[in-house]
Amino acid sequence: MKSGLEDVVAAETVLSDVDGANGRLIVRGISLDELVATSRYENVLRLLCDGFLPLPDDLPAALGRARQAVFAHVASADPAIVALPPVDGLRALMARLPDGDGIDPALQLVAAPAVFTSALLRLRNGLAPVAPDAGLAHATDFLRMLSGTMPTAQQADALDRYLVTVADHGLNASTFAARVVASTQAGLASAVLAALSALKGPLHGGAPGPVLDMLDAVGQPAGAPAWLDDALSRGERLMGFGHRIYRVRDPRADALKGAVRLLATSGAIAPARLALAEAVEQAALDLLKRKKPDRPLETNVEFYTALLLEALGFPRDAFTCVFAAGRVGGWIAHAREQALNGRLIRPMSVYVGPVPRQAA
């Protein structure tokens, strides 16, 4: 029995392959580097859903219309929902979307994290939600709905790269949750809500906020080695480093580091912030190599996610919602693959409790 199901194969998939030994992520036959360089999120959504959900030819426009349909539910965001942590507010609003296996419910689920997250963040700041513009690309509209102004091309491109980077990643905890629910033939909204609930945990989608807390605590590049050394001596983990499967560098970290550098050249990230992050990364890698020589610990996806989402204006308590905006494409594709090709997922447990007493 392996309580974390390590090395247990629980699904066959054509969607993505996480090659931990070689630091490679393949999404439907395309390496992540190529995908990030050439595709925008809508194309990756089509790629993921190919054969599982017949998406319309005018997918960007259809997704735009789905954002508009979803926006109608923003009116039901009462003060109690607005007061929740953003990921809980998002889950409460997404629970109002129709359940089913059709294209409309699926596109509304893809649209929802962008629409609801930006509306909830504006409402808690006393601002009116901004209605979607169906003619814009998904990432561009997400940033416009958040800030109320059109993002620069570099900002929209950076968010798009992020959404593409995190769209799918093998049988991670939230995707597994989606597949378990889909295996019962429940609808896509049920599968996506289960996945979102798994994503919010700090061991899965909740790590990038603490990366920023660490940068703030370090303060200055020169202070990084001593601060990190102290943290490791106290037995703490360095946020944004290490991974269950990757034994070499997480390829998503490189994809996002590239996006962060592009943002920095356009002035969207202060040079001092980038310099601090690079100093912390270098010091952390040096220390981890020295202090944990038996365990390869490299930069993971969350480290540069934190810088990127901060530069795009997302507050750190909403980072998980933005993660969901990308990963929802993977959840839906996996849920459909499971429902169409899989069986009811029903593992066994070993009973270790007391047994009934024998009758005298």
Ligand code: COA
């Ligand atoms: N900083 C310091 N030490 C770390 C570490 C980190 N980020 N990640 C792992 N280690 C060490 C552990 O302390 C342990 O050392 P020990 O054998 O001396 O006790 C060893 O590496 C193995 O740890 P384990 O928990 O078995 O590794 P895992 O593969 O199950 O953990 C993570 C994977 C991601 C949970 C872990 O690397 C971590 O907590 N990272 C920080 C949080 C983070 O960035 N999460 C986002 C992941 S995408």
